[in-house]
Amino acid sequence: MRIALITADFAPNIGGVASHVVELGKALAELGEEVHVITRPLGDMREANQTWQGMQVHRPKIPRGQPLYGWLLGRWLKKFCREYQPDILHVHGLRPLEASRNMPVPVIFTNHTSGYLKRVAKGAHEQKRIARRLTHIAHVLAPSQELCDATKAVGYSGPIDFIANGVDTDRFTPNASPLRDRLGIQEDEVIVLLARRLVEKNGVTVFAEAVSALKDQPVRLLFAGDGSEQEKVETILKQNDLYGKSIFMGAVPNPDMPDVYRAADISVLPSFMEATSITGLESMACGLPLVGTRVGGIPTLVTEGETGLLVEPGNPVALGEAMRTLVENPAQRQAMGQAARQRAVNHFSWSHIATATRDIYRKYSH
Template sequence: MKVSLVGPHADADGRGLAAALSSQGHAVTVYTRRTSAAQPDEWTTGAGYVVRPLTAGEMAVAAPDDELPAMGEFAQRLDAAWTSDRPDVVHADWWTYGIAAQLAANHHDVPTVQTFTAVGSVQRRRQNRDAISENRTRMEKVLARNASWVTASCSEDVDELVRFGRPRGRMSVLGRGVDTEAFTVEGPIASRTERHRVIVVARNLLPHKNIDLLIRAMATVPDAELLVVGGPPRSGLRQHDEACRLHRIAVATAVADRVHFTGAVPTADMPALMRSADVLVCPSAYEPFGVPVVEAMACGVPVVASSVGGMVDTVVHDVTGLLVPSVTPKALGHAVRNVLRQGVLRRGMGLAGRARASSRYGWDRVARDTEVVYDRLLATNAHQVRQPS
């Protein structure tokens, strides 16, 4: 099958899916926006898929939401590329790239899959993300209604897309993949103290992550330390508003000696850091998937997570971890203490988490689930072509 992936696929998710689909024998080409004049017009990766950056707009790295002004030109470039190299299916990620992908694919009568890694209206409502524009929501509604198939990161986002007018029977939940060969039970373990170690991971330290509630909860978990992983580089933590606010809370609750901020940690170092934890906590008000949760499970680490969004799908309560319906310091502290004080339970949850992560969220499994969607679309297209006019 000839597959065109369209989107900000320079990130780990894009590389993982492209590589896994290629390993299953598909001819995969990744189309993304050119961000540097130094990029070649095309190259083949070691994993076997082809990357074709297309010139559209200013050659500079930008957040996907900010690339909208370039998408008209990007759609024209896609249209030209597919005139001579028509794919069997087009799979777009993110709303800005989805607009360009649908415009070009419709011109060539190619079925489209639109992935909603996150739904803007849900993020704005559940995470208090005022910066997410109404324009994005309007365009996401159009994409949801017009794509041949739609995938969402969690069941809650599916409900929102139904409200957009998308038939439930023409979409599916497609979780994001994790590298279950890097994130494993066996391997190096980062240095740690004799205290129990609690970890929370957030690429960006934002208020909706509810790390402040977890810090307050640590007052009720006296024999444990908390590692706050993420944010700016360690050298920039003192100038970071949210990091400073969290530190002040730690001081006010008399746990500052047991709360440590690592700053940004290189991806290669994360498995060892995960393996050093006794429990990972994700108290966020909302995450469409929650990659660190599944990475911790893959390392055999039990999870305490808020009972929202993607965590409801990934964490099996009382099996791979604990889901907390009401995220308060009291509830978080109670859940963390329950996990830490029962060594046998903790190890059992870790083993169950590893089994679930490797069977459900490895890139090979995600690629197989994606392939099922593609096959369904191609079969439907072939049937429609055979119908008499």
């Protein structure tokens, strides 16, 4: 099949959508499909056309601002369809959605983010607007049941399927990490990892409150990510005397993340909104137990008591107790970590996710 993935967010950007499209495209190419990615010049990757990791990447220079972006991208896509005759267009994220109207091939749409849930929560007027934007879409995919339900709620009547995010289980593996030594962390210290952007929807201030339950434990708190809530997080940690046990690494490029996970003992997802968390999947593939909230796609990842522990969102006491349970029980941590790795391999490898996605495409290709 000739597949075109359309996204405003792609490598070298760090983040869920960029990572999803890169890995899905690579996995589809490995399955023998011809994969084109239509994105924009980003960071140090600005070539107009490039073969990269098995994909053909096209980066038209189009201004970011709407409506010009949508109009010019739409014109560019029509030309692309005439020239390459793809079997399917697969749009990722709301930004390029408008540009995919009136195309000569079926359009699949994946809505990825909690931003979509916030729009839906604004009420009937916003929901009607979203429904209008989806009228030309043949099939919607979403990486959490919550996002599937939100798409139905706006009045979209076409087919909707939940297909989880995936993880590269060959790259993210349990192993030794040089990071512990580099950061001067003692062998007996338990590393509790928060690997996410430090923004409100990720529940990062709740995490900062919850770790006061670990004050008397031999722990280190490792933050891999930055964002608008960092100052608040630091203030809370200073108040509960845990700032001295905290290490802030800032935004870590994805190629460096396996060593971050391998250095840790527990990974925490204190989110208020989340699809099937890529951080969660990468943590599991590296053999870490998860402590997560019962929102979005997190319960899809965490088999309660087997691969991790689940708590209600926004509850620092429950989150603190769950983390403490795992800090105090190394054997339980290890068993859960092994089960998490197995679950990642069996259910969430990218070849598994790409095959499920291709099955949807095949319903529409001639």
